Amino acid sequence: MSVDPAQLRELAADIAREAGALARQRRAAGVSLAATKTNLADIVTEADREVEDLIRTRLAAERPGDGFLGEESGAAVSTTGVTWVVDPIDGTVNYAYGMPTYNVSIAAVQGGTDPGGWQALAAAVHAPALGELFEASRGGGSWLAGEKLAVTTETPAGALLATGFGYDPATHDGDLATVREVMPLARDLRRMGAAALDLAYVAAGRLDGYFERGLKPWDFAAGSLLVQEAGGMVSWLDAASARPMTVAAGPALHARLLSVLSDEK
Structure with missing residues (x-):
């Protein structure tokens, strides 16, 4: 299966929009705690699991054979060279407390599940409560709402x-x-x-x-x-x-x- 970073970015963005809508819907309906991670402050919600299931299902349908590394559901080995690295709700504590600073994070990488050996190909970070979707593809720049992004280069005031x-x-x-x-x-x-x-x-x-x-x-x-x-x-x-x-x-x-x-x- 061919690998086009721009197409992967479009897919990541489309799935991130759908996943963000689900996360926001579940937040409006009320969050239930599903489990704890390392301690009581690091919570997992049922929404995390639902959102990751949605992302994983969409990716399996769109790109069968791609690998998957998710925060909630673990890893699946790639047969295509592409692996999707997913945080279904980044900022879970913010999400649980009703703060808008949470997001769905989806990346496509090449080279396996070890960050030291992979090359990122495409990315989407969607903050549904803020109405913003950040996108990038390797060699194609970073974008928000049609505007190309650039880091700051000078910090004269600190x-x-x-x-x-x-x-x-x-x-x-x-x-x-x-x-x-x-x-x-x-x-x-x-x-x-x-x-x-x-x-x-x-x-x-x-x-x-x-x-x-x-x-x-x-x-x-x-x-x-x-x-x-x-x-x-x-x-x-x-x-x-x-x-x-x-x-x-x-x-x-x-x-x-x-x-x-x-x-x-």
């Missing part, structure tokens, strides 16, 4: 940065220490609670940069391509550790963030 914290209380001191190290570069800091949306905002120039430890592949697969296709850079520090650091920004700020974070004690 960088507007975003980050996130893990749900394990044992990691909070380390996360706060990282913030202290980075703040000399910052104009201010944002903490939105949805990694894919943070990355999409870097791509759109709404944030200058983003850093966070402990992201999973489905958290950054789509968002990282958005940043790269908007002219930015994404790197991972301590990639072999249990909590690697994702760093995303325009080239100049990216280098400055890496310099600070690489020296982090």
Whole structure:
């Protein structure tokens, strides 16, 4: 089966719209808690599972043989070379609390399920409660509502940065220490609670940069391509550790963030 990144982007965007509509419908009807993940703060809703089922079913019908890596339903091996990496509701806690900053994140990658060996081909990050759909394809740029996106390249007043914290209380001191190290570069800091949306905002120039430890592949697969296709850079520090650091920004700020974070004690 041929691989056209633009066609994969169109498919990802179409499915993300349908999945986002379902997520929003289920939120309006009331969220029920299905289970817990690592602890009580990291929740899974029935909506997560329904939305992922919808995405997986659509992809199986449209591109049989493609692989799948989802937050809720695990992995399926690809026979085509293409794998879809999916977070059905990124920002689940926001979603459960009725905050609009959640999204459906869908990426198509080539090269398997290991982020260290894959090449992202297409991405869609849809925030249904905000009415925004960010799209990208390899070599085709990043887009929002027909407008091509570009990362910020200058931060004369300091960088507007975003980050996130893990749900394990044992990691909070380390996360706060990282913030202290980075703040000399910052104009201010944002903490939105949805990694894919943070990355999409870097791509759109709404944030200058983003850093966070402990992201999973489905958290950054789509968002990282958005940043790269908007002219930015994404790197991972301590990639072999249990909590690697994702760093995303325009080239100049990216280098400055890496310099600070690489020296982090």
